Amino acid sequence: MTMKTDILNRLKYSLGKDAENASTYDWRIALSLVLRDQMVETWFRSTKETYAASPKRVYYLSMEFLIGRLIEDMISNLRMEEKVKATLVELGQDYDTIVHDEPDAALGNGGLGRLAACFMDSLATLGIPAFGYGIRYEHGLFEQSFAQGQQVEKPETWLTQRHAWEFERPESQYRIGFGGHVDHHEGKAYWHPGEVVMATAYDTPVVGWNGDWGNTLRLWSAQPAKEFDLESFNRGDYLAAGRSEALARTISRVLYPDDTTESGKELRLKQEYFFTAASIMDLLRRYLKDHDDIRALPDYVAIQLNDTHPAIAGPELVRILVDEHDIPMDEAIPLARKCLAYTNHTLLPEALERWSEHLMGRILPRHLEIIRAIEHAHQTEFPGSPRILENGDVRMGELAFIMAHKVNGVSALHTDLVKETVFADLHRIHPTRIINQTNGITPRRWLYGCNPSLRHLITDTIGEGWVTDLEQLTALKSKRDDAAFIEAFTASKRENKANLSNWTLQTMGVSLDPDAMFDVQIKRIHEYKRQLMNLLETVALWNDMRDNPNADWTPRVKIFGGKAAPGYFVAKDIIRLINDVAAVINADEVTGDKLKIVYPPNYNVTMAERLIPAADLSEQISTAGKEASGTGNMKFALNGALTIGTLDGANVEIREHVGSENFFLFGLTAQEVMERRTHHGYARAAIEASPRLQRVLGQIAEGRFAPHDPSRYHGLVGMLYDHDYFLVTCDFDSYFDTQRRADTAYRNPANWAAMALVNTASMGWFSSDRTIKGYARDIWGAESVTKAKLG
């Protein structure tokens, strides 16, 4: 059968539509179902091969999988682009319209969730048998709009449409208990939960490059436990029956929109336990189908904890080993540890999860007992070592560390800081446990998919091997002196910039000058990421331009994108200030097209796919020591943007790879930051030493950008004078000067393009394929089943 007939049949039999009456949505779902059929072939083959080989399986537990749209991923990984495009032409449908009709699956906040999605792509491409386990949130990350410049949040509703890629698995259901009490009889513990909800699996196939291998992303959805409810109901306990039904409806309802813990939220703990327990039960059931010795579990199972969010996996696994398999506690703890590893993504103290013992004891009474046993065992072996239980709290970082055989940081610098700061004492006791695995990004989505013009240029020049072996890009380095190639490279960037300008014109009514430097900062709005410093520099540049309007300025477009957590008031003030400043500067006839600010609302994965290929300059300006790695920084450099950045996270390694001459470095180092904080009044001193900064802060404080509400930013400016914990003031001058160096460099287009090309050509190491090979080798002891790929 042809693809055309397949699609028409799907339209007719799965959607009940004929071609004449089908909407874009109908065509998209029909096409998606046809593609899904293709994936199922790969998927079944992979499952059979896995059973035959009986290898170690990898389980990646993550509260977030920020996968975005899937249709283009599927089309390109299945190598069906030409065929799909040709078929849609035959059917009189527009490819782009259909592809863009898919809503983003925004099941994550940012870097951590997107990393999990890149890892799933690499695991499948490398042929490593793996499951991603997470939550099937009914509402992903909120949708952002601006009203008079202020962020407005509204619920995201991706599941009101049919999610074409998933399969519901009503047969894979588990009972997840909460609360109740624990009985002890003759040395055995019996947990009697007070409430039960069901976890139902929904599977999305994840097919790697070329359709060679398929893994599963299994997301859990909560449902009421019917029989249980009926029992309470019959007992006359109507409230209990209603309560677990309500709990079931809320548990997988919404993604928490914080990316630093606003901790202590009972529902969040329930979500964490819900998906972790379902995942552990599921992987044990799979294991016990083929094996009868539970003690051999670590030979077949590697469980990776994406941050502490699933850290309850340690106590849960111990609970099952002890209570259900009669393994003694002192054996169960090291056995569980051999299966578990933990990735740390942050040093920010406010982001380290803690739960009060009281709450933990109320929601998970048996787990609290087990945590005490883990604590006791560790203290007995290492007296005086850091405690899991401290000041009435359960500290999830310490729990995850102690229950993991490996703990990893996500960049070289971050790993060093993990060893020196948060886990310094545990590191002394377990000196080989902490290792580094620098993050990476999938080249399939972040070059092949999002940047067709550059993809074609590269493939025409060096062939297609780079898609699965990104280090092959080094072959492009020799082209830096090839004028014709540089011209083609420049033309590709220009095409992407023109496309972006068309999009901003259509969606926001603003067109951008493609000859201006496109300077982009897209990420969560956070004080440590310092969008505020970028904005202050913009105002300073504007002042200089107005003081000297006839000078030969390098035109700039400043592009911002990102959401603030709804309760993070400083971040929301920063958003409002960006929009207020944009309104004033964009209306200024003196600066005109030489300086523009755009802030498209609702930044998400799809928007990143548009902005990154069009960027000339990538803003990676966090306070040194605060950004664990960053992954956006890698996406920009791969797509031929130069970085302006601090020595933070993976910036350090990016700079080493691309060469310091192709990277705009500025600012204090992590050591200097710590040192500077000990100086009393460092911010005020820095402001007083910088007339340029003083002027900008004066304008903002006087209401230059909010004339009808002049005191609007007093708080924000006051904060910079009095605290400035993130040292915006201290790095401002060095940042401003470095921006002017970038201006100068941009005025020599051929040289700029050569520098950008060296960036692209040097980014091979930052493929998430390399990262995953590192995890497989150093942490999981897992291998590729398709063989030869892990070479």
Ligand code: 26M
């Ligand atoms: C915690 C509790 C309650 C609600 C939400 C959270 C929470 C959610 C996401 C906390 C942290 C979350 O993510 C942190 C994150 O995205 N960290 C980033 O991880 C990336 C991948 O390693 C790094 O590149 C970034 O530097 C790091 O900020």
